[in-house]
Amino acid sequence: MRMPDASNLVYVLNGPNLNLLGTREPEIYGHDTLDDIAGMLEERGRELGLEIDLRQSNHEGHLVDWIQEAASRGARAVIINAAGLTHTSVVLHDTIKGVKTPVIEVHLSNPQRRESFRHHSYIGSAARGTIVGFGALGYRLALDAAATF
Numbered sequence: 001m002r003m004p005d006a007s008n009l010v011y012v013l014n015g016p017n018l019n020l021l022g023t024r025e026p027e028i029y030g031h032d033t034l035d036d037i038a039g040m041l042e043e044r045g046r047e048l049g050l051e052i053d054l055r056q057s058n059h060e061g062h063l064v065d066w067i068q069e070a071a072s073r074g075a076r077a078v079i080i081n082a083a084g085l086t087h088t089s090v091v092l093h094d095t096i097k098g099v100k101t102p103v104i105e106v107h108l109s110n111p112q113r114r115e116s117f118r119h120h121s122y123i124g125s126a127a128r129g130t131i132v133g134f135g136a137l138g139y140r141l142a143l144d145a146a147a148t149f
């Protein structure tokens with residue numbers, strides 16, 4: 001069976017607690033909800049000829065499965081905000097290293113300006129690139145980058 005062409009498909013994966021965006025520490029993460037971000041990305045995606053598949057989970061294993069799924073489907077790129085898992089997850093590091101699909105790390109805040117336990121990223125050393133500190137705009141910048149792959 002032929003797989004549908006996913007070369008214009010970008011997965012946008014979001015980790016724990018990002019379902020609470022909009023009400024979660026808005027002074028740090030802003031007032032945009034994940035639905036707002038999805039809408040913004042779909043609009044930009046239409047301009048770029050890219051399709052967006054935005055997902056969120058509070059469970060590490062779902063993120064692993066989705067990265068592997070993106071790779072096996074031949075998706076253009078994965079944009080990931082791994083949230084708190086950024087600072088703990090060897091598993092996500094290994095998953096990203098294990099696929100050929102380019103992965104872009106995004107954070108709404110700039111972790112380097114925050115508590116020291118946020119300074120290390122297990123995602124960053126496996127990702128193609130990282131965008132931090134620009135709030136929801138960072139996702140759009142990442143999508144613009146994915147359009148060049």
Ligand code: DQA
Nearest residue numbers: 081083084107108109111118
């Ligand atoms: C975050 C930064 C992480 O340190 C934090 O645990 C998050 C959100 C960000 O987008 O700024 O949950 O990934």
